[in-house]
Amino acid sequence: MSSDQLQGYKKTLNSPYTGIKGWIDSRLPLIRMMEAEYLKFPVPKSLNYFWSFGGIAMFCLIGLILTGIFLGFHYKPSAEDAFDSVERIMRDVSFGWLIRYLHANLVSFFFIATFIHIFRALYFGSYKAPRELVYIFGLTMFMLMMATAFLGYTLPWGQMSYWGATVITNLFSAIPVVGDAILQLLLGDFTVGDSAVNRFYVLHWLLAFAIVGLVVFHVITLHMTGSNNPTGSEPQSWDETVSFHPYVTIKDLNAALFFFIIMAFILFYYPNILGHSDNYIKANPMITPAHIVPEWYFLPFYAILRAIPDKLGGVIAMFSSILALGLLPWLDTSKVRSCLFRPIWRYCVLLFAVNFLVLMYVGGKPAEDIYVLISRIGTAYWFLFIFVLAPLVGFLETPRQPLTITNYLQSKKA
Amino acid sequence: MSNSRKPRRDFIKLSAMTLGGVGAASLLIPFISSMNPGKDTLALASTEIDLSPLEEGQSLTVIWRGKPVFIKHRTKSEIDTAKNTSLDELPDAEEDSARVQKDNWLVVLGVCTHLGCVPLGQKASDTKGDYGGWFCPCHGSHYDTSGRIRKGPAPTNLPVPPYVFLTDNRIKIG
Numbered sequence: 001m002s003s004d005q006l007q008g009y010k011k012t013l014n015s016p017y018t019g020i021k022g023w024i025d026s027r028l029p030l031i032r033m034m035e036a037e038y039l040k041f042p043v044p045k046s047l048n049y050f051w052s053f054g055g056i057a058m059f060c061l062i063g064l065i066l067t068g069i070f071l072g073f074h075y076k077p078s079a080e081d082a083f084d085s086v087e088r089i090m091r092d093v094s095f096g097w098l099i100r101y102l103h104a105n106l107v108s109f110f111f112i113a114t115f116i117h118i119f120r121a122l123y124f125g126s127y128k129a130p131r132e133l134v135y136i137f138g139l140t141m142f143m144l145m146m147a148t149a150f151l152g153y154t155l156p157w158g159q160m161s162y163w164g165a166t167v168i169t170n171l172f173s174a175i176p177v178v179g180d181a182i183l184q185l186l187l188g189d190f191t192v193g194d195s196a197v198n199r200f201y202v203l204h205w206l207l208a209f210a211i212v213g214l215v216v217f218h219v220i221t222l223h224m225t226g227s228n229n230p231t232g233s234e235p236q237s238w239d240e241t242v243s244f245h246p247y248v249t250i251k252d253l254n255a256a257l258f259f260f261i262i263m264a265f266i267l268f269y270y271p272n273i274l275g276h277s278d279n280y281i282k283a284n285p286m287i288t289p290a291h292i293v294p295e296w297y298f299l300p301f302y303a304i305l306r307a308i309p310d311k312l313g314g315v316i317a318m319f320s321s322i323l324a325l326g327l328l329p330w331l332d333t334s335k336v337r338s339c340l341f342r343p344i345w346r347y348c349v350l351l352f353a354v355n356f357l358v359l360m361y362v363g364g365k366p367a368e369d370i371y372v373l374i375s376r377i378g379t380a381y382w383f384l385f386i387f388v389l390a391p392l393v394g395f396l397e398t399p400r401q402p403l404t405i406t407n408y409l410q411s412k413k414a
Numbered sequence: 415m416s417n418s419r420k421p422r423r424d425f426i427k428l429s430a431m432t433l434g435g436v437g438a439a440s441l442l443i444p445f446i447s448s449m450n451p452g453k454d455t456l457a458l459a460s461t462e463i464d465l466s467p468l469e470e471g472q473s474l475t476v477i478w479r480g481k482p483v484f485i486k487h488r489t490k491s492e493i494d495t496a497k498n499t500s501l502d503e504l505p506d507a508e509e510d511s512a513r514v515q516k517d518n519w520l521v522v523l524g525v526c527t528h529l530g531c532v533p534l535g536q537k538a539s540d541t542k543g544d545y546g547g548w549f550c551p552c553h554g555s556h557y558d559t560s561g562r563i564r565k566g567p568a569p570t571n572l573p574v575p576p577y578v579f580l581t582d583n584r585i586k587i588g
Contacts, residue, residue, distance in 0.1 A: 166530040167530060170528075184450060188451055189455050189479075195451070195455070288551060291551075292531065
């Protein structure tokens with residue numbers, strides 16, 4: 001049989017490289033792929049620093065996994081031992097305090113980077129066609145991130161861990177008819193206890209690696225379409241692009257440097273400022289702390305939960321607030337991506353960001369009259385933004401003609 | 415030939431896939447079931463309590479299935495308030511008589527039906543809420559002297575666990 005007849009039967013073994021590199025690459029084409037996708041990958045040359053936060057988030061994820069592995073060497077997932085093993089890490093394990101504070105503070109900065117990253121996607125229209133799947137994988141990771149962070153927060157087995165876990169798992173009891181059975185199935189017990197902390201620990205790991213898996217999908221889908229940029233216009237020629245390496249790698253490293261300097265300041269001078277002091281009291285199933293507050297990054301969603309006076313309704317509103325964001329690529333009717341050229345939508349998005357911060361503020365306040373009222377207004381705007389403003393503004397506003405990347409860069413220079 | 419054979423082939427494929435699918439799905443049952451409370455957990459499901467040290471007006475918190483159970487030796491006035499409350503005032507209407515076996519002993523789960531916090535009101539110094547029973551500090555639910563929800567986000571009354579009086583002064587919960 002001639003080789004012509006078998007064309008396509010085997011992948012080509014020819015590698016662009018020679019020597020050992022070529023030997024490996026012809027059998028495992030990873031080197032070829034990494035070069036094409038990372039070193040020579042073209043990106044629009046108009047990217048600003050908002051585009052660095054995806055990479056920063058990835059650095060956070062890597063840091064969390066590394067510190068998590070080393071914490072795991074000492075942590076004991078049982079109701080009896082968990083709290084004491086964390087205290088042992090803090091007091092007796094060599095550099096244990098550093099590793100744990102890094103893990104705890106990296107989560108917060110992971111969320112900061114992710115919030116900015118999502119804002120970038122909304123403001124510059126990165127969610128719009130053809131990047132819908134990039135965006136949806138991103139939101140899926142965001143939800144997994146919240147689940148992982150919640151599971152991780154229960155592990156130190158302090159009072160906030162315990163009661164946070166109780167309140168959040170009780171959300172499932174809001175499901176009609178089967179709610180309590182599902183809750184028992186999730187906890188493996190009638191309450192949050194030994195069984196729960198054991199499986200939460202396993203799930204904390206599992207979901208962390210699920211996020212890593214989704215990062216791969218996020219990047220594959222991104223590299224099919226290429227990066228969006230501030231203009232929302234696609235590059236018209238090679239002149240409007242730069243190579244990912246060294247241009248973007250250096251820029252992202254620079255941004256990461258500033259970002260992690262801020263993190264280091266918090267880490268070394270105020271390591272507990274983003275946590276809650278009650279979590280240094282061992283879990284007591286008989287006493288509920290007077291004020292249960294979730295971690296700061298959950299507060300906007302907690303505010304939405306509490307804004308609805310009905311238990312099931314509150315739970316539905318909270319979960320659908322994120323799920324609804326996933327519909328944005330189809331609900332936004334405008335043909336223009338970037339808010340730079342959308343006079344009305346731009347303020348809608350900015351207000352959405354401000355509203356997010358307001359919800360974060362009221363979520364940390366007791367559920368009293370004025371705060372409940374504000375959280376209701378905030379919740380209303382959240383859904384109004386997605387379901388009414390996104391389709392409507394697209395029809396009503398007259399966007400400006402988006403600049404090309406070249407013209408945009410020239411106008412910035414001028 | 416291929417036309418006449420195709421439906422038969424489809425049928426075999428479909429039934430094989432269905433059978434395989436059902437088999438694979440049923441394999442999930444033991445795994446999901448393993449996540450439920452184990453036999454040792456279920457074995458701890460009953461608790462016996464001696465009520466004799468409890469004076470009228472005092473309360474006791476015991477642990478049953480890892481959850482607090484409130485046992486309240488109710489005073490005459492607390493019983494009367496609970497009995498004389500009109501059902502119209504109750505979000506989750508239930509007669510006091512349906513919630514107690516003996517009027518002076520109220521036994522309820524001490525877990526707020528909203529999101530599972532432990533309400534205050536067991537200690538003499540605790541705030542007991544607007545209705546003289548319990549008050550949940552997490553999201554502000556008020557319960558009355560029969561453990562019924564009166565105000566706040568909790569949807570239902572504090573549940574009454576299954577219990578029996580073994581003697582006049584001894585109960586078994588569970």
